[in-house]
Amino acid sequence: MKSPVFDYVRATSPQHVFKLLERHGDDARLLAGGQTLLATLNLRLSSPALLIDIGGLAGLRGISVQGGMLRIGALTTHVEIEESSQVAQHAPLLAMAAPHIAHRAIRNLGTIGGTLAYADPAAEWPACVLALGGTLVLQSSRGERRLAADDFFLGIYSTAMAADELLVAVELPCTAQGERQTFDELARRRGDYAVAGLAACARVDAHGDACRLHDVRLAFLSLGDRPQRARQAEAVLQSGPLTEARILDADAALRAELDPFADLTHSAAAKKQLAATLMRRAIKALSAPPAA
């Protein structure tokens, strides 16, 4: 279908964006890579009067490391993250997750900022940013503020961003010594929305055959109205040496704390089973000896 009629303007600076948002309010939508927004407009799911193209704001692009933090500009594309050596070194979780996002032609334009601001519970980046304990950097005419990922995602397509705010970057702590990260998702076909997915990281303490996990963070996607941590299972996993009995306890804790939504093809029970499978695989990946 053709999208509804709208006007289009290219923003020249963040201040320009703030002015336009102030003037047009809810009639305006920010256009970044457009890979979700333009699809939903072609489906006529909404009809904004104005698209504000922020794609030319150079200050919102790029990846850098500053003071132990990996900073990724909001307009950085999925492919740029997928191919970044800095990401591979300091946040390998993102490099593992990127190939799961749609298809190459979409990853070439879609942006991390657009994905985070849209807050689709089936998207990969929100769960990754949650697992890594990331911080979202927001700007408006009132100034800049930072929000922890734990406080950012409020529900389906819903975030703590105010209507006049612009997401400019996400900051992630660089991988610490001994920390491991892993990402996996289950989809009916590569590139489809995940039925369930898991972004996981932990500090791993291994001595011979004994292994202990610390600072475990498990963030699931596609299970509910937002990416969600499995705090009970995390607590069990880091409560002592990793044994089969402890993994069984974590499995039980996970099944008790999750309350997934069913989707068109999978029941809530199936999703819970898939989540437990993903957690087992993640534990295996985290505790495996590092590749030589």
Add this chain to the structure above:
Amino acid sequence: MNTPTDHPTRRVSVIVNGTLFLREVECRKHLVDFLRDDCGMKGSHLGCEHGVCGACTVRLDGRIVRGCLVLAAMADGHSVETVETPAPSPRLRALQDAFIEHNALQCGYCTPGMLMAVLDLVERRPQANREQVREWISGNYCRCTGYHAIVDAVCAVLDQQRAGRFAANAVEARA
């Protein structure tokens, strides 16, 4: 919501297959309608028109994109390449030949998008195996062939490339 009653337009300048096109287009017009209606290039097709089927795959500044998920206004000042480029690369010609040889198309509707997607694969993933080819084109739908013949054709060109067929044709460095 406020929908404007007029149809806002914008003047754009886009290089398509090496030729500069200056056109006045509706702001809501996407790149494939621009290519077909305003530039007269009918090679790029529209299937689903919401980013799922891949029939509209073209190159924007050297990278493959979904033509239905890019506005002509966003392409203003940029460069687009489609399957009907007047100077097809040796790899594109080889893929076209292999598609014919392997019966990798029947109705042909998906073929232009398929070719643009797999050309990118041949250039960027020269070591791709059969499974990786399938994964790469999982975003391009074909309703005739059942995909096997397409994967055969792409693997044949990858084999030729590994055997040195395009050794004289370095892939241009792309931004």
